[in-house]
Amino acid sequence: xxxxxxxxxxFGNFPGIGxxxxxxxxxxxxxxxxxxxxxxxxxxxxxxxxxDRCKFCGRFFATEQKKKICAICADPARDESTLLVVAxxxxxxxxxxxxxxxxxxxxxxxxxxxxxxxxxKFIRSRELLAEVERLLKKGLKEVILAMNASPEGENTAAYLxxxxxxxxxxxxxxxxxxxxxxxxxELEYADPLTIRAAIAGRQSQI
Amino acid sequence: xxxxxxxxxxFGNFPGIGxxxxxxxxxxxxxxxxxxxxxxxxxxxxxxxxxDRCKFCGRFFATEQKKKICAICADPARDESTLLVVAxxxxxxxxxxxxxxxxxxxxxxxxxxxxxxxxxKFIRSRELLAEVERLLKKGLKEVILAMNASPEGENTAAYLxxxxxxxxxxxxxxxxxxxxxxxxxELEYADPLTIRAAIAGRQSQI
Amino acid sequence: xxxxxxxxxxFGNFPGIGxxxxxxxxxxxxxxxxxxxxxxxxxxxxxxxxxDRCKFCGRFFATEQKKKICAICADPARDESTLLVVAxxxxxxxxxxxxxxxxxxxxxxxxxxxxxxxxxKFIRSRELLAEVERLLKKGLKEVILAMNASPEGENTAAYLxxxxxxxxxxxxxxxxxxxxxxxxxELEYADPLTIRAAIAGRQSQI
Amino acid sequence: xxxxxxxxxxFGNFPGIGxxxxxxxxxxxxxxxxxxxxxxxxxxxxxxxxxDRCKFCGRFFATEQKKKICAICADPARDESTLLVVAxxxxxxxxxxxxxxxxxxxxxxxxxxxxxxxxxKFIRSRELLAEVERLLKKGLKEVILAMNASPEGENTAAYLxxxxxxxxxxxxxxxxxxxxxxxxxELEYADPLTIRAAIAGRQSQI
Numbered sequence: 004x005x006x007x008x009x010x011x012x013x014f015g016n017f018p019g020i021g022x023x024x025x026x027x028x029x030x031x032x033x034x035x036x037x038x039x040x041x042x043x044x045x046x047x048x049x050x051x052x053x054x055d056r057c058k059f060c061g062r063f064f065a066t067e068q069k070k071k072i073c074a075i076c077a078d079p080a081r082d083e084s085t086l087l088v089v090a091x092x093x094x095x096x097x098x099x100x101x102x103x104x105x106x107x108x109x110x111x112x113x114x115x116x117x118x119x120x121x122x123x124k125f126i127r128s129r130e131l132l133a134e135v136e137r138l139l140k141k142g143l144k145e146v147i148l149a150m151n152a153s154p155e156g157e158n159t160a161a162y163l164x165x166x167x168x169x170x171x172x173x174x175x176x177x178x179x180x181x182x183x184x185x186x187x188x189e190l191e192y193a194d195p196l197t198i199r200a201a202i203a204g205r206q207s208q209i
Numbered sequence: 210x211x212x213x214x215x216x217x218x219x220f221g222n223f224p225g226i227g228x229x230x231x232x233x234x235x236x237x238x239x240x241x242x243x244x245x246x247x248x249x250x251x252x253x254x255x256x257x258x259x260x261d262r263c264k265f266c267g268r269f270f271a272t273e274q275k276k277k278i279c280a281i282c283a284d285p286a287r288d289e290s291t292l293l294v295v296a297x298x299x300x301x302x303x304x305x306x307x308x309x310x311x312x313x314x315x316x317x318x319x320x321x322x323x324x325x326x327x328x329x330k331f332i333r334s335r336e337l338l339a340e341v342e343r344l345l346k347k348g349l350k351e352v353i354l355a356m357n358a359s360p361e362g363e364n365t366a367a368y369l370x371x372x373x374x375x376x377x378x379x380x381x382x383x384x385x386x387x388x389x390x391x392x393x394x395e396l397e398y399a400d401p402l403t404i405r406a407a408i409a410g411r412q413s414q415i
Numbered sequence: 416x417x418x419x420x421x422x423x424x425x426f427g428n429f430p431g432i433g434x435x436x437x438x439x440x441x442x443x444x445x446x447x448x449x450x451x452x453x454x455x456x457x458x459x460x461x462x463x464x465x466x467d468r469c470k471f472c473g474r475f476f477a478t479e480q481k482k483k484i485c486a487i488c489a490d491p492a493r494d495e496s497t498l499l500v501v502a503x504x505x506x507x508x509x510x511x512x513x514x515x516x517x518x519x520x521x522x523x524x525x526x527x528x529x530x531x532x533x534x535x536k537f538i539r540s541r542e543l544l545a546e547v548e549r550l551l552k553k554g555l556k557e558v559i560l561a562m563n564a565s566p567e568g569e570n571t572a573a574y575l576x577x578x579x580x581x582x583x584x585x586x587x588x589x590x591x592x593x594x595x596x597x598x599x600x601e602l603e604y605a606d607p608l609t610i611r612a613a614i615a616g617r618q619s620q621i
Numbered sequence: 622x623x624x625x626x627x628x629x630x631x632f633g634n635f636p637g638i639g640x641x642x643x644x645x646x647x648x649x650x651x652x653x654x655x656x657x658x659x660x661x662x663x664x665x666x667x668x669x670x671x672x673d674r675c676k677f678c679g680r681f682f683a684t685e686q687k688k689k690i691c692a693i694c695a696d697p698a699r700d701e702s703t704l705l706v707v708a709x710x711x712x713x714x715x716x717x718x719x720x721x722x723x724x725x726x727x728x729x730x731x732x733x734x735x736x737x738x739x740x741x742k743f744i745r746s747r748e749l750l751a752e753v754e755r756l757l758k759k760g761l762k763e764v765i766l767a768m769n770a771s772p773e774g775e776n777t778a779a780y781l782x783x784x785x786x787x788x789x790x791x792x793x794x795x796x797x798x799x800x801x802x803x804x805x806x807e808l809e810y811a812d813p814l815t816i817r818a819a820i821a822g823r824q825s826q827i
Binding site for chain 1: 293295296297299300303304306307308309310353354355356357358359362370382383384385386387388389390391392393394395396397398399400401402403404405406407408409410411412413414
Binding site for chain 3: 211214224250252260269270319
């Protein structure tokens with residue numbers, strides 16, 4: 004395969020990128036005179052050398068001076084009584100940006116497809132259990148399973164719940180995110196499952 | 210204004226219809242040979258004669274034999290201890306279709322714009338209070354304010370809560386719909402308010 | 416069927432309107448307090464009484480004082496040497512709005528589906544031939560078949576061409592609209608047929 | 622800037638990529654276990670080493686054995702009497718895929734923004750003139766300016782026409798792509814400029 008075709012194919016595997024846009028990327032790099040392709044190559048090398056998973060939460064972070072632990076896990080001000088489990092790094096980023104959570108995180112690295120017979124292939128379950136054990140000694144009280152409200156997300160939450168319960172003789176609470184109307188949602192366009200959750204989870208106004 | 214322009218203008222006031230589609234409607238009626246325009250005229254006359262607001266819940270229904278009460282309000286199997294308040298008839302239809310609610314309804318007929326100084330102009334608040342009074346005698350325990358998760362919906366809920374509380378010496382619970390991830394929603398795309406609600410409203414898994 | 420269902424069904428037959436929006440229309444009319452439903456009924460009555468097809472071009476127009484001919488056909492300043500044939504009234508309006516054509520029009524009232532065995536059922540072909548005959552006596556030189564650039568449009572143009580040619584012993588030119596890049600179109604997104612037409616129809620710059 | 626931020630920023634400069642998708646790309650590479658990042662780095666190196674502009678038409682192609690001329694320019698079967706000028710490589714690809722053109726190409730590498738005072742900064746005009754001179758000796762009869770149907774495309778075509786005319790004592794025809802309805806376009810949605818072009822460029826049916 005010639006280099007133009009080859010690079011198009013690689014970009015075509017990027018999430019959300021079709022063959023046409025992949026091609027645009029290649030021509031963008033070819034036409035560019037500011038050295039983007041070179042910059043990209045260097046940046047990829049740096050990614051390999053200087054980014055690693057946090058030893059505790061498993062998210063990717065820029066290591067400095069050989070530190071193995073990310074800024075959140077190293078922050079003594081974070082509440083160690085709750086651990087919020089997300090599928091991917093950008094879920095963690097979304098929650099962190101919302102400014103509403105001050106506990107610990109764990110990134111399991113994916114979600115389990117429906118009917119999968121090898122769930123452990125898709126997520127870092129062993130590492131999760133190890134981190135839960137570690138935090139239990141430090142006062143962990145609750146694990147929040149913060150998965151997407153999709154069938155795959157629910158499947159993953161169900162699996163995690165099962166393995167967490169098996170493990171525990173401890174008094175650990177397992178919770179999942181609240182369901183209901185999301186911000187801006189209109190009842191008229193809400194599906195039956197969301198309406199059911201919104202009614203079941205109705206809140207008292209005092 | 211000539212009749213084509215006039216009818217275009219009327220259709221142009223329909224919800225979600227711009228001038229171009231309004232025009233299409235007119236030509237659709239002009240070109241039609243199956244008598245749609247005539248049928249529409251008759252149906253509009255019937256709407257005026259045979260559809261009325263339910264005396265209790267305020268929704269529109271097809272009256273038969275001069276009955277003043279809709280099928281839901283007339284159904285003795287519906288639970289009279291909860292009253293769910295919606296803005297519009299199609300919100301009621303959406304909830305009814307979800308099959309998750311077996312109590313009573315009330316349609317207030319609209320929502321209150323932010324900063325409005327005349328909230329009662331937009332909703333049927335007097336009728337709501339009367340219906341609440343009536344149902345209290347029959348054992349009403351809870352009013353669920355089922356508004357859209359929009360600023361206007363929240364404004365309306367806040368106003369309803371205020372007037373309901375003022376009224377009551379009774380032991381009446383006032384609730385609002387649960388907020389959180391709606392079905393299918395991905396954390397990555399959730400806004401901060403939804404994430405906050407989803408974490409605050411997290412549910413224990415037993 | 417009750418009047419709400421019935422009216423929803425009628426609106427659901429309007430072009431581009433699904434069941435949900437049809438329902439919104441009904442509730443819009445029910446909730447409205449400005450008399451839109453009444454206005455609509457009157458306007459529909461007027462449409463029937465005061466709008467008719469122009470005797471010459473066949474488009475719908477608001478008749479006044481029992482005139483049978485529309486303003487365009489009655490305008491002596493319009494060029495009688497070209498007749499532009501469109502499928503529908505709004506095509507005529509789009510062209511008239513573009514301000515680029517000063518000849519006569521004819522509205523055939525529809526287009527012929529592919530493989531149809533009864534083409535005359537869909538268009539006013541007899542009336543077209545009559546109008547062409549009438550205008551030939553007044554100096555008609557060209558018939559422009561201004562159909563959509565769709566398979567149905569092309570099918571219709573092919574049929575019209577056939578019947579016009581059969582008729583004529585006259586020296587009448589038959590043309591179709593130019594094909595190529597439409598305004599704002601980018602080559603990258605153009606389909607092969609459009610590229611072919613654009614290259615074949617390239618214009619000399621002098 | 623840390624390597625995750627840095628790489629996000631680089632991807633964020635890719636055409637059509639916003640900050641969120643740029644971030645997804647980074648995490649896609651971090652999570653990937655099949656060596657995509659490594660493959661990408663190698664492919665970028667190859668792009669630099671093995672891809673070059675064709676000496677004649679200026680498009681990018683995979684050079685083999687130090688050839689300086691692309692397959693199209695090297696093909697003796699291509700008609701040397703027409704030269705089709707496009708802005709970018711993917712425009713050339715779109716036309717080539719349409720299978721409707723058998724002459725030569727030239728890629729000017731961009732288009733000239735409206736009101737630009739330094740048009741030569743955006744396009745390879747000097748190289749174009751050189752190639753036209755070269756092909757004139759081989760029998761070039763026509764230059765087709767195949768720009769987008771956008772203001773920028775028209776601006777570029779106008780500039781190219783001007784410099785080509787200045788140059789020529791030769792009998793060279795300069796053309797631009799035909800305008801009109803693109804495939805599938807409906808008259809009702811056509812803008813006035815497209816309607817004007819479609820009527821002006823109407824084609825005789827024989």
